[in-house]
Amino acid sequence: MIIHTTSKNRRLLFSLLLAALLVLAGTCTTAxxxxxxxxxxxxxxxxxxxxxxxxxxxxxxxxxxxxxxxxxxxxxxxxxxxxxxxxxxxxxxxxxxxxxxxxxxxxxxxxxxxxxxxxxxxxxxxxxxxxxxxxxxxxxxxxxxxxDTTGILVSVIKCPEVFSEGERDEITLSVSNPRDNPVNSVTIVPTGAGITASQTSLFIGTLKPDEEKQVTFGITPGQPADLVFEVSYRNGPNLHQESVTVPVTFGDRRIGADLVINNVAVKSAGSGLTITGDVTNAGLKDARSVMVTVGEPARPSDPNPVWVVGTLEPDDFSSFEVSCTAQGAGTIPLIISYRDEEGRTYRETFSVSARTSVSENSPVAGTRQVPAGMNTRGPGGIFMFGSGLGQVPVIPIIVVIIAAIAGIVAWRKGYVQRIRDRFRK
Structure with a gap:
């Protein structure tokens, strides 16, 4: 009887323990x-x-x-x-x-x-x-x-060292995003006193992480100033700005066309002069609508008052021939005009000495002028040069050389021996 009661108590204790475990599990689940x-x-x-x-x-x-x-x-x-x-x-x-x-x-x-x-x-x-x-x-x-406070990076990758007033130059910027998330609405605005830009603003848009884009602005300065590129962008709804400053200073440089002349010759042609030579573009840009003529006191004349060259690329050259009259002038202004890519006209003037002129019918320097009717042959006679070493008789020497070669060939072929044998017989 005692044993039976103990068994019931054990069952009751086990049931209570199981119920407690279930309640504890439910509490943990709720948390x-x-x-x-x-x-x-x-x-x-x-x-x-x-x-x-x-x-x-x-x-x-x-x-x-x-x-x-x-x-x-x-x-x-x-x-x-x-x-x-x-x-x-x-x-x-x-x-x-x-x-x-x-x-x-x-x-x-x-x-x-x-x-x-x-x-x-x-x-x-x-x-x-x-x-x-x-x-x-x-x-x-x-x-x-x-x-993370890292912003986008803006750098200048192409820019002239000095500028020229009123001349257009190009500046190239690099805009990159070193962040680990994209940025949006990237916009660049150039500002500067007296500076005219080809674009008042440029919209890039979205820059993904580690993405880089390059943009180019045409800049025409009217005065030395600081050119500031303001770059705005959004990180989510938040507006941020970066900037880069380019100092615009004026200086001497030749980035456009630079025309030079060489091989200039002045010849008399009847009552006028003919000027010939080569014009070369030693600059860095094309020279367009290149024309060559003369200025006062010389006057252009037919048949070539103006010589049209056309377009000269960098390191390219072209010949020219200009006709003019310049009575009593010591120097002749040779004028070369051309246009740049923007259509602006430039003129360059070169002074050419008129005293170096020679007649087209006159003998050139180093030749002899003789009166009409005189024998113009040199003292060496026919087939001989005029004087000095030129008096050597060329034709007889050539004949002797040919005969010697023929004799050597005949001897090696045995013709000479055969002829001797015939005479002996």
Whole structure:
């Protein structure tokens, strides 16, 4: 009898222990996101299904949004008291927005959006998304938020050392994004006193992480000044700016066409003169509509008052021939006009000595002039040069050489021996 009572006590003790374990398991489940309704009709399971940060990486002082989605995957509704974000490092701008949430039905979703503001310290912080259930329990989820002050990089990769007033030059910029998240609405605006740009602004758009783009501006300065390129962009909804300054100073340089002349010759042609030579483009850009003529006191005349060369590329040259009259002039101004890529006209003047003129019918320097009717042959006679070493009789020497070669060939072929044998017989 005593043994039977002890057996019943053991069974009762085992049942109580099992019930306690079940209650403990239910309590643990509630702490992890489950809530048991007061009626006991079912279990409501609330889970986080999505977390989004915009921007993905904050800069110091940036504002952005944290969006959290939750879902009730249970079979009954669950009552939510409030939702909040808790952090000592990241400020929540709309911290009272979700003080009263309400009921989330079975199978339904709910989205919470919080406005966060980064502080002045770089690093990665973990604000906690906190969900407080009405009946019992709560949910906590840490969200990593990274703050990085790195901005986009703007550099000048092509720019002249000095500028010329009123002349157009090109400046090329490189804009790159060294951040780990994209930046948007990248825009470049050039500013400077007395400086005219080909574009008042240039829109690049989105720069992905580690992406680089190059842009070129045409710049025409009217005075020395600082040319500032203001680069604005957005990290999420936040506007940021970077800038690069290019000092515009004037100086002597030749980046355009630079025309030079050489091989100039002046010859008399009847009552006028003919000037010939070569014009070369020693500059760095094309010279267009190149024309050559003469200036006062000389006057252009037919048949070539103006010689049209056309376009001369860098390091290219062309010959010219200009006709003119210049009675009593000691020098002749040779004028070369051309246009640049913008259509501006340039003129360069070169002085040519008129005293070096020679007649086309006159003998050139080094020849002899003799009266008409005289024998113009040299003293060497026919087939001889005029004088000095030129008096050697060329034709007889050639005949002797040919005869010697023929004799050597005949001797080697045996013809000479045969002839001797015939004479002996």
């Amino acid at each position: 992890s996101g489950q809530e048991t309704t007061g009626s006991g009709s079912g279990t409501a399971q609330v889970a986080i299904t999505g977390v989004t940060l915009d921007p993905a990486i904050f800069m110091q002082g940036d504002e952005g949004t944290l969006t959290v989605q939750i879902r009730n995957s249970g079979t009954s509704s669950v009552s939510i008291n409030r939702a909040d974000v808790l952090s000592p490092d990241i400020r929540v701008v709309n911290y009272q927005t979700y003080d009263k949430v309400g009921t989330l039905g079975a199978g339904n979703e709910l989205t919470f959006t919080f406005v966060l503001k980064a502080g002045g310290t770089e690093g990665t912080f973990f604000p906690i998304f906190y969900l407080d259930f009405t009946s019992a329990g709560s949910m906590r989820y840490p969200v990593p938020v990274r703050v």
